[in-house]
Amino acid sequence: MMLKRFINFAIKIFTSLFPSEKPLLLTGKDSALKLASLLRLSGYRRPLLVTEKSLLELGLLDGVLGQLKNEGCDVSLFDGVVPNPTCDVVEAGISACKANDSDSVFVVGGGSAIDVAKVIAACRAMNVGVHAVVGLLKVKQPTLPLYVVPTTSGTGSEVTSTAVISDTKTHEKNFVVDPKLIPSVAALDPELIKSLPSHITAATGMDALTHAIEAYTSLNRFSDAERDAELAIQLLIKYLPVVCEDGNNIKAREWVAIASFLAGYAFNKSGLGYVHAISHQISALYNTPHGIANAVILTRVLRFNQGVCAHRLAKLETMLRVQKIAWLTASSSGWNYLPND
Ligand SMILES: [Fe+2]
Known part of the structure; x- marks a missing residue:
């Protein structure tokens, strides 16, 4: 009982010292397009668009891609996200981010895509690989600005400070936990979830x-x-x-x-x-x-x-x-x- 109380007390202290913040939230029809405009208004020009190939093929990203381009952005695409993404997937995303000198990350997808985008944004800002940020509070500086459009309603990844990445060598789930992973802005656009x-x-x-x-x-x-x-x-x-x-x-x-x-x-x-x-x-x-x-x-x-x-x-x-x-x-x-x- 004493141990439980101590753990609860420690969690309270930790959460008070490292308070969670909420992303700025846009909701409603076309909020994903507004998010694209907001990225440009915030001064960013070269976003890395992270997504899953299947969403791209369904045409779910047409609106967002068009809006980013209309706003004058030089968009790079990384569509290599898969369910239960591995370290290799994230490393490929980091390479794409580096090759295009991306100044921000814009993600459209489910919990896996958002997790991948969080780790890319953190690793690219620190110029390190995935393993350097695995664990608790390993993100040592602010991530690249992260703009999120969830296409499922459940994981809550658009507001949490956690990302889960699988390791194919150890067959373990790697947790990256840091308040800096919380996205800057999220758009809950029902048009992108209705299918x-x-x-x-x-x-x-x-x-x-x-x-x-x-x-x-x-x-x-x-x-x-x-x-x-x-x-x-x-x-x-x-x-x-x-x-x-x-x-x-x-x-x-x-x-x-x-x-x-x-x-x-x-x-x-x-x-x-x-x-x-x-x-x-x-x-x-x-x-x-x-x-x-x-x-x-x-x-x-x-x-x-x-x-x-x-x-x-x-x-x-x-x-x-x-x-x-x-x-x-x-x-x-x-x-x-x-x-x-
Ligand atoms: Fe859950």
């Missing part, structure tokens, strides 16, 4: 909900993180089922993206818990998608934790009950969705 298939929307959304609930029930309390976690839970309970039913519902897409951002901020500050600790092991063994592993484990861990956070769980239940009344009301007025008990 996400329903099953991925559900899995990533459950990841966001787990972030929010684990932060909300954490013993490391910070008032702003608590407020954001609470709001994220309410938004996800209300809008996640809607976007799973209808991916083209732009308003609901936007709220889910905002909820994911808020949940990301909350867990970046208050930390995660046993759900993530267990689900990472399951995913490593069976390749289970992260959000699905979280969803399966969540209720079991909440039951296990009730002895230490009963008050929090009671508040959570009240929130869900109020939401259920809203669901019933919406259903009677034609909203065709009702959760199971």
